[in-house]
Amino acid sequence: MRTRQALVVRGGWDGHHPIEATDLFVPFLEASGFTVRIEGSNEIYADDAVMADTDLVVQCVTMSEISSEAFAGLQAAVRAGTGLAGWHGGIADSYRNNSDYLQLIGGQFATHPSKSPDRCSGDQSDNYLPHTIEMTELGRTHEITAGIGDVELTTEQYWVLHDDLNDVLATTTHPTQPYHPWHRPITSPAIWTRLWGQGRIFVATPGHSLDVLENPAVRTIIERGMLWAARTASE
Template identity: 40%
Template sequence: METKRQALIFQGGWDGHEPVLVARRFKGMLERHGYTCQVYDSQDILADGEKLMEMDLIVPCWTMGEIKPEYRRNISLAVAAGTGLAGCHGGMCDAFRQDVEWQFMTGGQWVSHPGGDGIDYTVNICKGSSPIVEGLEDFPVCSEHYYLHVDPAVEVLATTRFPVVNYYHISNKVVDMPVAWTKFWGNGRVFYCSLGHHDDVFEKFPNAGILMERGLVWAAEGKAYAADRGLTTERFENSAKMY
């Protein structure tokens, strides 16, 4: 019997990022690929570590706020065991600003969006970086332009050029800031895309929707990949005890 593929989405935090709408969109994306999605309006479900271990994918849609250390640890252990972790914009990498282990796991942290919303910029696809971006071309976006502090270990799938607007950072050199990336946390796959200030960005700019949907599925498929190859968390256990 084929195992049912499952995803867990928890939504909340700052309402300005439209967590309910974004969660609903991601649920639809995953259902198109055969996933059964459970959506929760609080973090209380994260207390159930065994349930998280059963998931193929965890999707945080929670901007700012705080997370209990035991909740974050439960997610960390599930992802390390093979469960995927994927999210967008502030819903994943501007969540739980005081929790550095969350930042370590997700691969980056928002620090600014010079100019606010309504900034025109280009997303540049890093061709050949991943099957996630296969066939995608560079595309324009009008939205918040995320400046992030990023883990140098990530695999960058798309970038954008800074600066676009005048702000204090223009005294420094021009940089290509990651927009989307993948990384690993133990045996688990992690995907992040900085687009998604409002839910409709994934409709207005179709390549953004394609990128996000592919990233969600890529992260979710990691659990089966790890199981098929007999990957365990034994090699991580000694270090994990520190947390």
């Protein structure tokens, strides 16, 4: 039986610790039977031979750019059955200037609301809010999230723009606050899957920092999500 191949692509904004974050999951992938290749540039997506042999892409690239050749390679691979998985800005805020990438992923980071201005100190913690990742009816039975209850976190709470092709496993609700301009609570998808051609896509918005990724529920969801997205040996 052919050994499944996982491609970890990492880079972009250092604030999401792309090396340390992905290193958390490499041992899991190897223990799950994958041979893992790690790349520091998304230009690997333009290598047709590599992508044809890749069963799972784990991407952690925030606020970056992608060439037309690299994106075409990624899109073609997913359509042909390569899985794509990631968390937080490493997948949902990767290539803002590429509308086709945004359509592929199905959810684009818009903002993470902050604390009250009088409680802000000017560092990243200004955006760390207590909030709940709430399982949907689908999420309570889906293999990625089954048996995992709602998750309480204090970290960035992503507000994402999204479409109805996503199968949403969990949501999070942004409340109204006197210091914010919206007038009613906004519910955003927090964990979702998406089918694209023959490929599967998994996105989890929690994951700003290593402690969030090490949260047992978050880590389990990401691990299961990667396995769910990966092309199976029979495909």
